[in-house]
Structures are given as C-alpha cells and as structure tokens.
Amino acid sequence: MRRLPVYLVLDASGSMSGEPIQAVNNGVQMLVSALRQDPQALETAYLSVITFDSSAHELVPLTDLPSFQAPNVTASGVTAMGEALELVANCARRDVIKASGTQKADWRPMVFIMTDGMPTDDFEKGLARFKQEKWGAIVACAVNDADTDILKKIAPESVVALDTADSAAMSAFFKWVTASIGLSSKSVQNGKELEGLDQLPPPPPEIQVVV
Amino acid sequence: MSDILQQSKSSPTLQEFLPALAETLSQLHSENSAHGNLGKDIAPWLDESTAKFDPTKFRATASISDDLTIEERKSRDVADFVEHSIFWISSNSQDEPFKVCNHPNSILPPLFLKLLESCSTPESLRLQTMENFSELLKSEYIQNSEQPANAETSSLPVETTAAPLPPTPRSPNIRIALRNGTAGKPYSVEGGAIAGRIAEARGDDPAFASISHLQLPCDSGLNFDAATGAVTGTPTRPLEDVLLLDYAVSPSARSIRFEVSLLINPDPASLWKDLDPSPEAPYQKASLAHETFNYPDFKVIAASRRGRSHANKGDFRDDDFAVGYAEKTGWLVVAVADGAGSAKYSRKGSSIACTSCRDWLVGNLNAPEYQYVGTSKQPVMDSESQPVRPIRDLLYDAARLAHDKIERESQNPSESLPEPPTLRNYDTTLILLLMKKMGDACFAATFSIGDGGAGIFTSPQDAIPLTLPDGGEHAGQTTFLTIPSSLSVKPENLEKRYHNEVVQNFTAALSMTDGITDPKFPSDAAFADSACWSTLWAELEPTLESSESLLEWMNFFSPGNHDDRTLVAVLPNPSPTAE
Known part of the structure; x- marks a missing residue:
C-alpha cells in the first residue's frame, strides 16, 4: 500500500519550556486524535516525531497512524536546527519507499517544522542535506520571534508564523496541520499530491502566512 | 546540602x-x-x-x-x-x-x-x-492532584481535606500505554508484558512482578486474565481511555496503582461516508455506470464506480469508459480514462477522452482498408496486405484529437462554470484498446497515457500485459493526456505508449483504471507476473455474468485503495447476436 509519510520536526529547546512545550504535546495528541477519525488518513498516513534541542532526536520513528502513540516532549538546551534537518532527511531517505519493480512508491513525505528560535549549530550543512530529499509539502512555522528568513530557506513556499506560543495558537496550528494531512491523504488517494501552501487548506487567523 | x-x-x-x-x-x-x-x-x-x-x-x-x-x-x-x-x-x-x-x-x-x-x-x-x-x-493519602499548586508551600498547618482512600497508592511517574488496537480486529497483549514494562521502568525484577487487576471498560470486548496478565479480545468500539491497574513487585508485596492508556482506533471501513455530489455542480456524472455489449466477435462487460474517497466527500466519479465496434471491419474499440482527483473538472476530461476516441476510431476503422491489420512495428496480416496507416499512428491521432477537444472545452466550456477553467482542470489518463479477430487468432493493440493498465489472457493462467507502468519515482506521479509532453512524437514516447500482440488462444482482455490495478497488482513487477493476473481472473470470472455483478464485485475493500474503479472485460463471444 502507498503510504503518506508525515514528519513533525519540533523545537524542544529551553525557550519552549513551560506552556509552549505543553501546548506542543497537546497539539500532537489532538492531531493524532483528529486524524484517527479520517478513514483515509487512518489507512494512509504514517507519522514520525523528530525533536531538536542541543541535538536532534528521532523521538518516534515513522509509524502507521493506528499504532502511533503520542510522545511526551520535554524542552531544554539550545537549538540544533541544522542537525534536525539532517536527521529528518536521513530518516526520509531510510523510510520512504521509492518505486521499484517490486514495490509501489510511497507518497512524497510532508514535513512540518516548528521553531521559536535561531539555529545554534551549522544550519547550512543541515539545510544542504535536507534539500537533497524530495519532499511533498514543507511547512515551516515560526513561533514568537523565530527568524522567518531562516525558515524561508527551508520552506521557500510555505512559512507561517504564530505570534504567541500559547495553547490557543498552538492548537490552531495543529488543527491546521491535521487538516493539511487530511487533505493530502485525500488527494493522494485520488492520485495526486500537494505542493506548496496554496494547495493546503487556508490557515486560521491565528496563523500568519509569511511566504 | x-x-x-x-x-x-x-x-x-x-x-x-x-x-x-x-x-x-x-x-x-x-x-x-x-x-x-x-x-x-x-x-x-x-x-x-x-x-x-x-x-x-x-x-x-x-x-x-x-x-x-x-x-x-x-x-x-x-x-x-x-x-x-x-x-x-x-x-x-x-x-x-x-x-x-x-x-x-x-x-x-x-x-x-x-x-x-x-x-x-x-x-x-x-x-x-x-x-x-x-x-x-x-489522614493517609491525600488526593490533591486537582488542586492548583499552592504558593505558600511552607506554611503550616495545612488545611487538608482528606479524600476517600483509594485502595492502594498511585504511582504517577511512569506513563504506560498499551499497544493500540483497532475496532473489529483481534487484540492481545501477552501475559506478563504489562507487569514487565512497569518492572523495567521501575527497576524491579520482572520475574516476580505481576498485575492483579486491570480495569477494562465492560463492553469493550476486551478481557483481562488475572492469572496470566494477558489482555485479549476483539474491541467492539473505538476507545481512548486511561485504565487503572494494580501492580505488585512480588507476590507478597502490596500492590501499587498505575494508570495505563489504551487506544482503540475506529474501523476505517466504518468511517466512510456515502455523500451525493451537489445536483447544481457542472458536469454531472452518475456515481455508477455499467453496460454489456454484444458484438459479432466480442462480448464486452464494462463497469465503473465512484471510489469511497470521492463518496466520502460527495465528489463525482472521475473515471469513465466508452466501448464501440466498427461493424464493417470487425474492430472493437475500448477506451478507459481516470480523471485526476486533484483536477476539478477531470470527470469531464475523462468523458471527452473516452467518447471522442471511441467515435473517431470507430469511424476511421470502418474504412475498408482496415479489413486487414498493419502496424509500423509488426505487420500482421491474415490476407494479402494493403498499405494501411499504422495502427499506432491511428491511436496516437485519436489521443491527440481527444487532447484538442478537451482543450477546446477548457477554452469554451459547454456548461456554465463559476470561473474560466484551465486545461489542467480536466486532467485525465487514457487507455485505448483495439481488438480484432483474425481467423482463430486475435490482434490487440493499446495506447496508454498515465496509470492503470490493460492485459490479455491466453488462458485462465496466462496473461500478457498490454501496457507499461507509467508512474514516477513517488506515488501519484503519473502523466495525463492533458500534459503536452505525454503526446510527444518522439520515438521513445510512442514506443512506451503503444503495444500490440497477436494471441492464438484469446481468453479475455481487461482494461482497467488504477482503482483496480493498484489493489490487484501491488507492484510493477506484479503487473508483469502471470500469477497475479491469474489470481485476478479467478476472482473476476464468476462476476462477468453481467455488468451488474461486475459492478458489485468492484466494491471490494482494500485498505488505502479507495479511488474510482473502472474495468472493461472483453470476452470472445460464443453466441454472437445474429447479424
């Protein structure tokens, strides 16, 4: 069966601690609960959670939605965003099945990156590796005062911003991610995949579209 | 300190x-x-x-x-x-x-x-x-987890309201989730596994740890066996719950209460909705279509049904088919098309593609010179040949004309649309299949753009694919009739799109959209594998009694495969209607 791989790449650096990281955890939980009500996502979507603090971690490897268990993300350390980009690229290269004689290809993976800071590591190196993979939709979300110029390099077509990292804004973001994955899993079932923000559902008012 | x-x-x-x-x-x-x-x-x-x-x-x-x-x-x-x-x-x-x-x-x-x-x-x-x-x-264990943290942490005496006693202390620090399940599918957690997980998290010896009690919702369909610590059963409904269990580090030890979460997914089949498309929308199309065609040489059974992914959203069927017969020369024309789910008027694109190719091909193939077959690659003649236009070129022209017709529709829509459409709003694949009896043998030729496929059976066990896979490196990457490069006249493009075969023992030929090929041929290699074709035939043959029963069969459930499905089966006609 053709899978829709979805990578959630989440900033878990110290600045996210407290309400923001709790909101992220709730958001992931909400995302999964909502997607489970969508038959197409339930059969097609595979989720992975990658977090980055002073280093990047594959917190949940790519898992089918029915088996997925939301992790508990804790915040500490600095912002190894470059390493996270490299890690998600390596994971995608390892996980995503490409067409071969004996196997049907997966859909191109979706990536959602959320950060509230500036990379503190070798960002360009990670970015270069990230760009080597073929992605479906890439959405970067800047929380608070994150550097949107950096994020534009990751997702030239889809950078969104949250002014606050409170539960309401975060919940709006994850609802929107849910709708995007839902829509993508619908369109992939109809033989087409999404690229760029214009093909995702319109973001709610809490989310500002930067690009 | x-x-x-x-x-x-x-x-x-x-x-x-x-x-x-x-x-x-x-x-x-x-x-x-x-x-x-x-x-x-x-x-x-x-x-x-x-x-x-x-x-x-x-x-x-x-x-x-x-x-x-x-x-x-x-x-x-x-x-x-x-x-x-x-x-x-x-x-x-x-x-x-x-x-x-x-x-x-x-x-x-x-x-x-x-x-x-x-x-x-x-x-x-x-x-x-x-x-x-x-x-x-x-006053024993004070349940205070609901109370907000008190800023006056050190002030005493503390006013406490002693809550009713839980039987055992609760351990809040180890979060355990049981394996997720799905409603209607057998579920089990092996005996000792839960106790083992907790023991591991706490640094206890799992050999002595046990669970004495696990509180499962009574109508969940799941049972806990206190003797083994196993959970078994078939969940009756979706669930997202926190359960209480009593854990003991050793048989003589006092039990400790833990919370475990359990998640039972809904059965995906139960979540699909069947919504009708809006009656006001342009380019109305029936969700189901089926027809049986009796021709002198062939019996054709065709059916097309809207996929669950479309029914779930109240979208139209995007697939289409058309079947025709050139009576003067005995050519059968079958067209099957799959409108792209992402293109809003692809249902019209697939319809134009099928009917225009059928009409044009039947009209041309009725000309006397097509009494005999000739192709550019493999001249096939059952009598003295006359120079005829190669079949490949004929098929190419049909596709080209269908493309042009769709383009005209996009420029000058036949129905009123809310805003001017683009050609890509009509994206569709196309598989053309031509067949002609040649004495005891049978000639078949295809021209295909995009996914789906066709094949011809020479026995119930053996089939020859008539189309090449037309997908990209990733799923969903295919090409459409509406994309100019798919109609390139470069030899490598035509080579890829055209195929012909002459078979001696014609059993059946199938032309299908990817709603059928995706679930029935899990890979490109499978499409070339006779075993897959013969499995499909075994399943399909009894349903070819009528187009209704074929349509019914096409409702089969295959996880992740809910696209529109169209299948046209061509059979030798043992009792052709009298001319």
Missing part, C-alpha cells in the same frame, strides 16, 4: 509532598530487601500493622541532640529524615541527588525528591514538625 538543594527551582506544596512521602515510604518498605539501605533504615520507623510512617518510632531511633528545645527537636525530626534520605540517595547513586529523580529507572518519585529539597529550606524546617507529618500521614 544547601548547594544540592538549590538545584531545583520549583518547590512543591506540602500537599504534594505528603502523598509522595507516604508513597515512597510504603514503597521502600515493601521493597525493603530489593532496595537496600534506605528501605532497611526506615523500616523501624514504620508501623508494622499499617506500614505507615510512625513519627514516634522515628523519634525514638533518630539521633537528636538533647540540648534543643522541644520545638527545635520536633523540627529536627524532619530535618534528620530529609538529610538521611538525601544522604542515602547520594551514597547509592553516581549522580547528584536531585538528578537521580530524572533517571528513568529511579525508584524514587521525582516529586518526592523535590519535596525533600523544599522541606529542607530553613523556613520550612522551622515550620515543619513531625507532629504535623504524623497528623497528615494519619
């Missing part, structure tokens, strides 16, 4: 402290032999019958200097206990005491450690007395 104590900033409230203290003391007591010194050391401070901390006993054994006032002495009780605990943690761990609480296998609740430090500050020491502890511990 004060250096150590300053490592953690947040001070828990006394109300948080007491349950943690009570729990830790109980745990340490019950795990006396397993956990070494502190357990042994505090054992004398506990009441034998209740296993509760007994301040009188503590005072009797703790070393307290005589030259203190009674009030000071009482305070020293707490200080001594705290100090003793911290000393124990330090001496039993390589790490600093307050980092120990972050160890995943720490036997000490992190809350307890935090409490130790908060109670070790000078103010709290002044205010805390064993007497207070005693009173509060006597």
